[in-house]
Structures are given as structure tokens and as C-alpha cells.
Amino acid sequence: MHAVILAAGRGTRMGPLTETTPKPMLPVADAPLVEHVADAAVEAGADELVVTVGYGADRIREHFGETHRGVPVRYAVQQSQRGTADALAAAAAHLDGEFAVLNGDSLYRGADLERLFESTPRIGAYRVDDPSQYGVLTVDGDVVTDVQEKPADPATNLVNAGVYAFPAETVDLLDVPESDRGERELTDVVARVMARGDLGYAVLDEWMDVGRPWELLEANERRLPGRDAGSEAHTGRDGVHPDATIRGDVVVEEGATVGPGVVIEGPALLRTGCSVGPNAYVRGATLIGEGAHVGHAVEIKNSVLMADATVGHLSYVGDSVLGRSVNLGAGTNVANLRHDGDPVVATVKGERVSTGRRKFGAVLGPGVKTGIQTGINAGVTLSSGARTDPGEMVLRDR
Known part of the structure; x- marks a missing residue:
């Protein structure tokens, strides 16, 4: 057929x-x-x-x-x-x-x-x-x-x-x-x-x-860490520092590096050419794309980082999708929770729509760059090439 x-x-x-x-x-x-x-x-x-x-x-x-x-x-x-x-x-x-x-x-x-x-x-x-x-x-x-x-x-x-x-x-x-x-x-x-x-x-x-973007997150939650998880050919790479800690279903592809003090709790997939750490924390269903970089003391939780995305040191990204070549300045923090407990709302084709998720962070289009100490509210979408100023609080889409 x-x-x-x-x-x-x-x-x-x-x-x-x-x-x-x-x-x-x-x-x-x-x-x-x-x-x-x-x-x-x-x-x-x-x-x-x-x-x-x-x-x-x-x-x-x-x-x-x-x-x-x-x-x-x-x-x-x-x-x-x-x-x-x-x-x-x-x-x-x-x-x-x-x-x-x-x-x-x-x-x-x-x-x-x-x-x-x-x-x-x-x-x-x-x-x-x-x-x-x-x-x-x-x-x-x-x-x-x-x-x-x-x-x-x-x-x-x-x-x-x-x-x-x-x-x-x-x-x-x-x-x-x-x-x-x-x-x-x-x-x-x-x-x-x-x-x-x-x-x-x-x-x-x-x-x-x-x-929709939160469904891309769910798709990764269902399929991570990947089809070859656990095979000897995809774990225990030379690029994993001996002082790193890896727990659960984690795949580190050839050419990816994991620095000292890093903790990774699967399911997670680190694609070839990416780097994590030192002293970073990766947890939840997380994809670190080809050539992406997660810096010192960064926490990534349940997120997708596409190819060549960079999250600068001392930053937090949770339940978010980062497009290709995004660059987050040091100290950028993404909120992913409403204090009233309601599902996070996001914009789809100009309309505000419930994601159905209690936790959902931001959607950052290709080439977005943030200044240091930027804060991004839950459910915010930044369009391709958007910029933020140092110390800015981003509460609305742009």
C-alpha cells in the first residue's frame, strides 16, 4: 500500500x-x-x-x-x-x-x-x-x-x-x-x-x-529521549565529564559535551555539537538541539531548544520552546506558572487560547535575543528576531 x-x-x-x-x-x-x-x-x-x-x-x-x-x-x-x-x-x-x-x-x-x-x-x-x-x-x-x-x-x-x-x-x-x-x-x-x-x-x-507550540512540547514529552535510548552507541560519550551526574533515560549524542557539575535528569536528549554546563541543571522532558549551548548555572526544565540556541549563564527556562539561534542574555528568567492556578493562556493566530497546561513558559521565535536580567512572563510569544533591553520585564507578546 x-x-x-x-x-x-x-x-x-x-x-x-x-x-x-x-x-x-x-x-x-x-x-x-x-x-x-x-x-x-x-x-x-x-x-x-x-x-x-x-x-x-x-x-x-x-x-x-x-x-x-x-x-x-x-x-x-x-x-x-x-x-x-x-x-x-x-x-x-x-x-x-x-x-x-x-x-x-x-x-x-x-x-x-x-x-x-x-x-x-x-x-x-x-x-x-x-x-x-x-x-x-x-x-x-x-x-x-x-x-x-x-x-x-x-x-x-x-x-x-x-x-x-x-x-x-x-x-x-x-x-x-x-x-x-x-x-x-x-x-x-x-x-x-x-x-x-x-x-x-x-x-x-x-x-x-x-x-500549536505547547503540543510540540507534549510531542517531545511522549517521544524523548529518542528511538535509540539506552543503546551503548548513544550513551556514555567521551564528552561527558566524570563529575557530571546523569539519571534516568538520557541520550548524549556523539559530539555533545557535558561539563563538570552538570546534573541531567531524563528523559532528555542532547544532540550532536551541543554543550551543557558547567554546573547546569537539565530536568524533565528536554531536547537540547544540535549546536545549542546551555551555560554555567543554567536550569532548563521540560523544554525544547532548537539548533544553535544559547541560554546564557544564571538563567532559567521552563516549559518553553526556543527557536533556532535564540540567544538569552545572562540572568534571563522565563516564568511558567500562574499563581491563580488556571491554565496558562497563549496567542495563536491573533487569538488568546488556553494551553490547557498549568505550566507553560514562552515561545521564542528564531533569532530572538534578550538583554541580561530579562524576565519573560508565562505564555508570552516573541516573534522572529525580537529583542529585549537589559532588565526588561516582558509581559506581552511582541
Whole structure:
């Protein structure tokens, strides 16, 4: 079965993190998000991957090349972002026979997809506590009878996980009209498939849509320290100082250095070329990206530092996402907790949205630089290239 991975979108809900990096290429543990999707598809038995690309296409092509884990990879270009059905239509010329469709910005398990791929047509379903914010499936036994978007009174707690197994003839159903929001929707294709006959479903044990910065944190919480954690080839590197303390599931890649007095409590992944310490403290689910630097007496807690980010000495960063080449001046502190106990609120596409997290720090876009002794409030987003003055308290987005 061919597997189409939809990876053409920019990911505007990720805010400044995608100004220079397409969302499917954002880091989740030891691989970009889209590679985790490709892994799950291959583990489920896909014999060819077709990746639909658009924004940042060259980055994705360069990453995968012509094969992934021994499976051929081909590419289709979506010329403009006109919806998921349009993205699938761009890949239609590469399809021959039954095919699966996966979102390039979601987490799946290969075992779940293997069950989904057993027959067509089928839709992946996932059980949630509050289905009213999703496309909700109405089912009759093993058959889906309806899919309703964000219903006020959901018929079930099964939601559309955005992954499908389609018969070959589905390629003739892709020319759907634009929806009210001006996009050609894959859910309209699903409605056409249902009109032709029974649509089955498979309940997934794991699924996560990674659309917003705090969901990127959660994705790393689920996948860290990485797929090769614990192997002799990835631990006990020469770059770890004998006076450093490492506890739990921690991977230190070749070329990373850990200085004296450093304490690391996993799950954590230190990518090649990064440096930590001396006397730094890293805890929680933390990713230190390639070439990143964590200075003297810095504490990093449950955060993602992308490639070449620097956190100057005597700083604290908690539950935050730092984009590429961020540079925090000495004594920069990021708040990550509201004293009233309510979930932290952040901005997504101009709207204030609850993160659902009691602890959430800041989102710093690529190239942000802070002056010494900067304080950043919980839930603040700093856009690409933003600057702060020494001693400044940043209470609002900029």
C-alpha cells in the first residue's frame, strides 16, 4: 500500500517557530515530526511513501532523499495551500491501487496503522474526553454513518484522527468544491466515499495532532529521549565529564559535551555539537538541539531548544520552546506558572487560547535575543528576531 503524507502546509498556528522552518520539520526528539509519521507508515507495511510538499519543500526533500528505511520516497508539489483534498489531489498521479493518507504533523503508532491498513475504506478514530472540538464519528457497529464537525451534542467520543485507508477508485472523488473557508476539504472526499458504500474504522491507541507550540512540547514529552535510548552507541560519550551526574533515560549524542557539575535528569536528549554546563541543571522532558549551548548555572526544565540556541549563564527556562539561534542574555528568567492556578493562556493566530497546561513558559521565535536580567512572563510569544533591553520585564507578546 502507498502512503501519502500531507506535509505541504506552513503551520501558522505554530507562530514564529515556522517562519523559517516548515511545521513537519520541527524537532520531536531525535527526528523531525514528519519522520515520525513516515516511520509509523513504514512500520505498518507501506511499500512506498508519497510526500506532498509546498512550503519548505527543499528542506523535506533534502531530509528524506529517495528512500526512507528502505522504502521508496516520491514527492508531489501542492502549488498553493488550498486544503487537504487539494494536497491529496497533487499526489494522485503517483497512486496505483489502495493507498493511505496521513497528516505530516501528527503522531501515530505503526501498530495502529497496521490495523487501519487491513481493509479499505477505513478511517482512523481516537477516543477523547471532549469530542466537541473535533470531527466526531457516528457509528453503527463497525461502520461510520456520519462525521460531524465540532457538534454541540457529540454522538460518540470517537473523533476523526485524520488518517485514512482508501480504495484505488477514491482518486476519482478528489475534485470537491471549496468549503466555506475557501479550501478543498478531505472530509468532503470522505463523505463521497461513504455515499458509495460502508466506511469502516479502526480505533487508534495513540494519536496526537501537533498544531500549536505547547503540543510540540507534549510531542517531545511522549517521544524523548529518542528511538535509540539506552543503546551503548548513544550513551556514555567521551564528552561527558566524570563529575557530571546523569539519571534516568538520557541520550548524549556523539559530539555533545557535558561539563563538570552538570546534573541531567531524563528523559532528555542532547544532540550532536551541543554543550551543557558547567554546573547546569537539565530536568524533565528536554531536547537540547544540535549546536545549542546551555551555560554555567543554567536550569532548563521540560523544554525544547532548537539548533544553535544559547541560554546564557544564571538563567532559567521552563516549559518553553526556543527557536533556532535564540540567544538569552545572562540572568534571563522565563516564568511558567500562574499563581491563580488556571491554565496558562497563549496567542495563536491573533487569538488568546488556553494551553490547557498549568505550566507553560514562552515561545521564542528564531533569532530572538534578550538583554541580561530579562524576565519573560508565562505564555508570552516573541516573534522572529525580537529583542529585549537589559532588565526588561516582558509581559506581552511582541
